[in-house]
Amino acid sequence: xxxxxxxxxxxxxxxxxxxxxxxxxxxxxxxxxxxxxxxxxxxxxxxxxxxxxxxxxxxxxxxxxxxxxxxxxxxxxxxxxxxxxxxxxxxxxxxxxxxxxxxxxxxxxxxxxxxxxxxxxxxxxxxxxxxxxxxxxxxxxxxxxxxxxxxxxxxxxxxxxxxxxxxxxxxxxxxxxxxxxxxxxxxxxxxxxxxxxxxxxxxxxxxxxxxxxxxxxxxxxxxxxxxxxxxxxxxxxxxxxxxxxxxxxxxxxxxxxxxxxxxxxxxx
Amino acid sequence: xxxxxxxxxxxxxxxxxxxxxxxxxxxxxxxxxxxxxxxxxxxxxxxxxxxxxxxxxxxxxxxxxxxxxxxxxxxxxxxxxxxxxxxxxxxxxxxxxxxxxxxxxxxxxxxxxxxxxxxxxxxxxxxxxxxxxxxxxxxxxxxxxxxxxxxxxxxxxxxxxxxxxxxxxxxxxxxxxxxxxxxxxxxxxxxxxxxxxxxxxxxxxxxxxxxxxxxxxxxxxxxxxxxx
Numbered sequence: 001x002x003x004x005x006x007x008x009x010x011x012x013x014x015x016x017x018x019x020x021x022x023x024x025x026x027x028x029x030x031x032x033x034x035x036x037x038x039x040x041x042x043x044x045x046x047x048x049x050x051x052x053x054x055x056x057x058x059x060x061x062x063x064x065x066x067x068x069x070x071x072x073x074x075x076x077x078x079x080x081x082x083x084x085x086x087x088x089x090x091x092x093x094x095x096x097x098x099x100x101x102x103x104x105x106x107x108x109x110x111x112x113x114x115x116x117x118x119x120x121x122x123x124x125x126x127x128x129x130x131x132x133x134x135x136x137x138x139x140x141x142x143x144x145x146x147x148x149x150x151x152x153x154x155x156x157x158x159x160x161x162x163x164x165x166x167x168x169x170x171x172x173x174x175x176x177x178x179x180x181x182x183x184x185x186x187x188x189x190x191x192x193x194x195x196x197x198x199x200x201x202x203x204x205x206x207x208x209x210x211x212x213x214x215x216x217x218x219x220x221x222x223x224x225x226x227x228x229x230x231x232x233x234x235x236x237x238x239x240x241x242x243x244x245x246x247x248x249x250x251x252x253x254x255x256x257x258x259x260x261x262x263x264x265x266x267x268x
Numbered sequence: 269x270x271x272x273x274x275x276x277x278x279x280x281x282x283x284x285x286x287x288x289x290x291x292x293x294x295x296x297x298x299x300x301x302x303x304x305x306x307x308x309x310x311x312x313x314x315x316x317x318x319x320x321x322x323x324x325x326x327x328x329x330x331x332x333x334x335x336x337x338x339x340x341x342x343x344x345x346x347x348x349x350x351x352x353x354x355x356x357x358x359x360x361x362x363x364x365x366x367x368x369x370x371x372x373x374x375x376x377x378x379x380x381x382x383x384x385x386x387x388x389x390x391x392x393x394x395x396x397x398x399x400x401x402x403x404x405x406x407x408x409x410x411x412x413x414x415x416x417x418x419x420x421x422x423x424x425x426x427x428x429x430x431x432x433x434x435x436x437x438x439x440x441x442x443x444x445x446x447x448x449x450x451x452x453x454x455x456x457x458x459x460x461x462x463x464x465x466x467x468x469x470x471x472x473x474x475x476x477x478x479x480x481x482x483x484x485x486x487x488x489x490x491x492x493x494x495x496x
Contacts, residue, residue, distance in 0.1 A: 055436070056436055060433060063433075064432075064433040066433065066434055066435060067433060067435070071435060071436060094421075111473060111476065111477075115476075115477065115480045142470055142473060143473070146470070146473045146474045146476075146477045147477050172470065175470045175471055175474060176470075176474060177474055177477075177478065
């Protein structure tokens with residue numbers, strides 16, 4: 001049975017795309033057949049991150065009844081020797097504006113076509129689908145969230161709007177059937193970055209206090225706190241970091257995130 | 269012959285007279301005679317001018333008359349137009365639906381509305397019965413595929429051409445060639461209630477997802493491999 005994990009946030013620039021691509025890589029490296037879907041139609045970035053220039057995109061799928069998932073999925077199996085696949089959002093301005101201007105009927109069609117894509121992926125033996133969504137309550141984000149089994153709300157620890165995020169969580173997440181968690185990204189403690197990727201006792205205490213505050217405020221469990229790593233920032237959006245540096249502490253943190261999500265599924 | 273001799277004789281007589289009068293008396297008489305001719309000419313010109321003025325006045329009057337008549341016609345047609353509009357409003361006269369472009373058009377009438385640089389592209393597409401891709405059009409026009417693709421999209425934007433994706437291929441069609449997409453999946457338009465600011469549409473979406481079964485056609489995915 002295929003599981004869907006969505007990455008969402010209240011504001012942009014929290015690292016959703018980066019985390020979703022890295023989580024998909026880690027899951028694929030564990031041997032799970034994984035699909036990475038870019039539903040961030042307003043700020044598509046996954047093509048750059050994967051170094052791909054895809055002709056057929058999810059935007060086309062939403063408007064074309066004849067298009068199938070197989071037409072837009074790109075395989076990285078040969079390149080990286082892991083069962084990783086991806087479908088991208090278009091960077092063509094014309095197609096991006098088509099999504100923004102979509103009327104009610106088109107929005108309904110879009111959800112149905114995303115559901116059909118989900119069914120196709122499931123039928124084709126995919127174990128996990130990772131969805132990168134647009135920030136906030138964009139219609140396309142909601143399509144991604146309503147089909148997900150797990151929603152990861154990504155908070156950039158050094159800068160986030162707690163009242164806005166809280167309001168979105170209370171109003172939107174309460175309507176979703178998915179399990180919702182918080183993932184704290186780019187966490188900065190006293191020692192930054194932590195030595196060998198492991199927090200010192202003092203820093204661990206600080207991070208735990210922060211996680212506790214977030215849990216109380218958001219009424220959601222914090223899955224993990226990913227430290228801020230200079231190497232990751234330096235690499236930027238040029239590549240999927242954990243593909244290039246599987247042994248880096250950042251990649252290990254993503255492995256922890258993957259394990260916790262999978263544990264949640266197995267506990268069901 | 270006789271009259272010429274007489275005229276000669278008279279001139280000789282005049283010159284004798286002027287000679288007899290002396291130069292001081294002869295010059296004013298000569299001037300007087302010349303002025304007499306000029307006065308006559310002026311009178312003729314004045315008369316013609318008066319005639320012309322009279323005819324101009326007639327023309328002016330005629331133009332004013334035509335103008336007044338046009339104003340009357342305008343008033344009458346305006347009144348008729350108002351009355352016809354009122355009949356439409358009252359339902360006495362029913363508007364006939366506009367005929368479908370395809371039924372009446374030979375393509376030439378549309379050409380006049382299409383910018384010059386897009387006409388070749390449009391005409392090439394018009395000759396096709398089952399649509400054409402940008403590459404097919406470019407093969408016929410001899411222009412590059414990307415340029416034709418841009419031109420075809422401009423025609424789409426202007427509403428002269430419609431486009432549809434078939435698999436990986438994008439095909440362009442004459443207007444009216446594609447019937448409105450009637451999908452079985454487009455049933456009700458009432459579910460989306462987000463316009464009133466409520467979040468009910470999310471609940472609806474979630475319900476729709478939960479209710480969705482795998483009733484759609486199943487397709488096993490064969491995925492292309494990405495090589496840099």
